[in-house]
Amino acid sequence: MNFDYSDEQKALKDQARRFLSAESPLSAARAVLENPATGYDSALWKKIGEQGWCGAAIPEVYGGHEFGYVELCALAEELGRALAPVPFASSVYQFAESLLHCGSEAQKHALLPQIASGALIGTLAFTEGPGVLTAERIETKYENGTLHGTKIPVSDGGIAQRAVVLARDDNGPGLYLVDLEGGGVSRRTLSSIDPTRGTASITFDGAPAEPLGKAQDGLAQLARIHDRAAILLAFEQIGGADRALEMARDYALERYAFGRQIGSFQAIKHKLADVFVKNEVARANAYYGAWALGSNAAQLPVAAAAARVAASQAFWFASKENIQTHGGIGFTWEADCHLFYRRARHLGLVIGSPRDWKRRLTTALQRQLAAEQAQGIAA
Amino acid sequence: MNFDDSPEEARYRATVRTWIAANAPDMGGLSADEQRNWHPAHKAIARQWQAAKADAGYACISWPKAWGGAGGTAIEEAIFNQEEVRAGVQFTYFMTGLHMLLPALMEHNEDDLSLARIPPAVRGEEIWCQLFSEPASGSDSAGIRSQAVRDGDNWVVNGQKVWNSGAQIADYGMLVARTDADLPKHKGLTAFWVDMKTPGLQVRPIKVMSGEAELNEVFLDNVHIPDTQRVGAVNGGWKVVISTLMNERAALGSGTGLSWRDVMRLAAQTPAWEGSAIDDPAFREWLADYYVNVEAIRLLSFRTLTSLSRGEAPGPASSAGKLLWSNKTQEMASEAVDLQGHFGLLDGSDDALLHGAFQHRFLWAPGLRLGGGTDEIMKNIIAERVLGLPADIRVDKDVPFREIPHGR
Numbered sequence: 001m002n003f004d005y006s007d008e009q010k011a012l013k014d015q016a017r018r019f020l021s022a023e024s025p026l027s028a029a030r031a032v033l034e035n036p037a038t039g040y041d042s043a044l045w046k047k048i049g050e051q052g053w054c055g056a057a058i059p060e061v062y063g064g065h066e067f068g069y070v071e072l073c074a075l076a077e078e079l080g081r082a083l084a085p086v087p088f089a090s091s092v093y094q095f096a097e098s099l100l101h102c103g104s105e106a107q108k109h110a111l112l113p114q115i116a117s118g119a120l121i122g123t124l125a126f127t128e129g130p131g132v133l134t135a136e137r138i139e140t141k142y143e144n145g146t147l148h149g150t151k152i153p154v155s156d157g158g159i160a161q162r163a164v165v166l167a168r169d170d171n172g173p174g175l176y177l178v179d180l181e182g183g184g185v186s187r188r189t190l191s192s193i194d195p196t197r198g199t200a201s202i203t204f205d206g207a208p209a210e211p212l213g214k215a216q217d218g219l220a221q222l223a224r225i226h227d228r229a230a231i232l233l234a235f236e237q238i239g240g241a242d243r244a245l246e247m248a249r250d251y252a253l254e255r256y257a258f259g260r261q262i263g264s265f266q267a268i269k270h271k272l273a274d275v276f277v278k279n280e281v282a283r284a285n286a287y288y289g290a291w292a293l294g295s296n297a298a299q300l301p302v303a304a305a306a307a308r309v310a311a312s313q314a315f316w317f318a319s320k321e322n323i324q325t326h327g328g329i330g331f332t333w334e335a336d337c338h339l340f341y342r343r344a345r346h347l348g349l350v351i352g353s354p355r356d357w358k359r360r361l362t363t364a365l366q367r368q369l370a371a372e373q374a375q376g377i378a379a
Numbered sequence: 380m381n382f383d384d385s386p387e388e389a390r391y392r393a394t395v396r397t398w399i400a401a402n403a404p405d406m407g408g409l410s411a412d413e414q415r416n417w418h419p420a421h422k423a424i425a426r427q428w429q430a431a432k433a434d435a436g437y438a439c440i441s442w443p444k445a446w447g448g449a450g451g452t453a454i455e456e457a458i459f460n461q462e463e464v465r466a467g468v469q470f471t472y473f474m475t476g477l478h479m480l481l482p483a484l485m486e487h488n489e490d491d492l493s494l495a496r497i498p499p500a501v502r503g504e505e506i507w508c509q510l511f512s513e514p515a516s517g518s519d520s521a522g523i524r525s526q527a528v529r530d531g532d533n534w535v536v537n538g539q540k541v542w543n544s545g546a547q548i549a550d551y552g553m554l555v556a557r558t559d560a561d562l563p564k565h566k567g568l569t570a571f572w573v574d575m576k577t578p579g580l581q582v583r584p585i586k587v588m589s590g591e592a593e594l595n596e597v598f599l600d601n602v603h604i605p606d607t608q609r610v611g612a613v614n615g616g617w618k619v620v621i622s623t624l625m626n627e628r629a630a631l632g633s634g635t636g637l638s639w640r641d642v643m644r645l646a647a648q649t650p651a652w653e654g655s656a657i658d659d660p661a662f663r664e665w666l667a668d669y670y671v672n673v674e675a676i677r678l679l680s681f682r683t684l685t686s687l688s689r690g691e692a693p694g695p696a697s698s699a700g701k702l703l704w705s706n707k708t709q710e711m712a713s714e715a716v717d718l719q720g721h722f723g724l725l726d727g728s729d730d731a732l733l734h735g736a737f738q739h740r741f742l743w744a745p746g747l748r749l750g751g752g753t754d755e756i757m758k759n760i761i762a763e764r765v766l767g768l769p770a771d772i773r774v775d776k777d778v779p780f781r782e783i784p785h786g787r
Binding site for chain 2 (some may be wrong): 001002003004005006070245249252253260261263264266268269270272273274276277280281284285287288290291294295305306309310313355357358359361362365366369372
């Protein structure tokens with residue numbers, strides 16, 4: 001039993017925080033906000049690649065550093081705190097995890113070393129429209145080795161070089177690997193709530209593609225990949241939520257009204273205590289998720305959904321109450337509060353909404369309860 | 380990060396599980412009423428179990444052997460508690476004494492008379508209660524008005540205590556009284572231990588909104604307490620109060636006896652417009668929200684354990700657990716009662732589902748948000764001690780106690 005990072009993991013996390021406070025101040029995220037066409041901070045991305053972070057959980061045999069998943073979670077927490085405007089989540093939590101869990105040996109050997117070094121940006125393209133994604137709603141087709149259709153929106157779709165794409169063939173949905181720099185691909189960058197993590201639509205018109213690993217039920221594969229991404233994203237969310245709380249706390253100490261610090265009013269104190277409690281709920285569930293991810297525990301689907309629900313709610317709550325604590329200044333373009341408000345919603349929707357994940361969580365819990373009852377385990 | 384038992388912990392768990400299975404009292408023979416806390420039959424079984432644990436070295440596992448404990452670790456004690464809960468044999472009668480009051484007594488007193496109280500408490504032969512709160516001293520816990528006046532070798536105590544859980548069955552109490560009203564309020568308090576049969580001490584039950592009467596008020600009318608039963612220094616009572624609060628580990632292994640599993644089973648059995656309530660999207664969304672919160676309470680108790688295992692005190696962040704637990708219990712009871720529709724009104728043990736367990740929690744829950752630090756006090760603790768926000772502006776600080784304004 002150990003509910004904490006190890007000393008080595010803490011040292012890695014501290015080092016990441018120092019690196020990011022120097023290399024990725026909030027002005028870096030703001031620069032992308034002001035100039036969304038850039039899509040990301042390419043200089044920062046290069047430096048993050050040099051740190052070896054992209055390969056933190058990728059096995060050495062595929063060119064990674066194999067530090068482990070808890071280490072990757074620690075890095076994600078720091079990237080979330082910094083609102084780092086880089087395609088880390090798309091490349092590492094989604095694309096690399098797709099390859100690791102569904103790819104063939106040849107595909108892993110070909111692409112994972114480039115992801116690990118930061119040389120390649122990858123993404124996972126699954127959505128085609130508003131609302132819930134079901135098998136019937138997938139219109140993108142895989143025929144004769146090529147893809148046809150449009151995925152919208154695709155996170156970091158404007159800058160990625162490779163994508164794993166959810167498409168259907170005669171047997172149903174499957175995952176396919178495609179080179180976005182090859183023929184038959186056209187893309188359009190899109191305006192979104194959070195320009196500091198770019199988004200695009202990608203249209204395939206006969207783009208050459210290959211099945212990712214063995215042909216399997218693509219939606220089931222996507223669910224497995226998203227379970228893993230959910231936990232890593234939860235760490236970005238708690239990093240952001242903690243920082244939003246710290247901003248609100250610092251402002252409440254610095255701002256005076258009615259002759260006293262506004263942080264001395266219980267209306268503010270109790271609000272920020274509520275933020276703290278939600279962040280703790282998110283952290284507890286995310287830590288459990290990190291353990292489940294690192295140890296491939298049977299509890300992974302429940303832990304992932306719980307981490308995602310709790311962390312999405314916590315970051316939303318912290319980011320909106322941070323603006324409220326700041327008062328009018330918090331509503332201005334110039335203040336940094338809205339960067340967190342935007343990022344909170346981006347992270348909360350990027351692999352499906354909290355509502356979808358609550359549905360997943362209840363289903364996973366029903367399954368767990370049935371299994372416990374079958375085994376005769378007392379609650 | 381590791382949420383599994385270490386090999387050592389797993390071995391210990393297997394050992395205590397086997398021992399509990401072989402020695403646990405049979406609760407099956409008790410009626411639903413007899414299985415409720417404070418019923419004489421329930422208390423008799425609890426005492427018998429405590430004595431059996433003491434004989435086997437499983438009472439007060441983390442206490443030093445010199446105090447009658449087993450000299451084990453906090454993790455071992457927590458594992459034992461978890462296994463007791465699992466086997467349905469965890470009792471609360473001895474917690475106030477063994478987790479809060481006696482460790483503070485031992486910290487402040489070393490005399491034979493005080494130490495003689497320890498072994499019978501460990502065996503469950505003597506039950507302790509806390510005599511701190513007063514009608515005018517609830518959240519304002521240093522606002523104590525009961526007076527102790529020195530009279531030779533004795534102190535004469537007059538005043539009133541309230542919300543004393545278990546005072547009706549307690550053998551001893553720890554009491555805090557004002558010994559100098561010319562000092563500021565935290566500085567003029569002194570702690571004592573007292574035999575609950577002392578003349579002048581009268582216990583009256585308080586019937587709470589759930590209809591039960593396990594809380595009491597205690598009237599003190601010229602109660603003579605020998606100075607040998609003083610705990611700590613004269614006017615040093617606040618330190619003793621702080622010690623008891625630091626020892627408060629009630630959050631560990633505490634539960635409501637109902638979990639998300641019970642609510643899910645209830646929903647599966649409850650008819651809805653289509654199918655059963657478990658298919659209702661509104662219920663499913665609520666359950667997911669409830670689960671992430673109660674799961675966090677379970678996981679945060681592991682963090683407390685991690686701190687204890689490193690010899691660190693659990694920090695003020697553990698207030699989050701109390702706040703969550705009381706609020707989520709109320710929410711769960713409300714949801715479970717609502718799920719049943721009109722039928723949810725029934726709370727009699729013969730007619731209601733689960734013998735009225737959800738309705739019972741529904742009527743108890745408001746007290747959970749008040750006892751052991753109200754929601755508002757917990758939020759102040761988090762805001763001030765975790766987030767570092769300023770304390771409230773205080774009009775009673777550094778003022779002699781007798782000059783502090785008060786209502787009736």
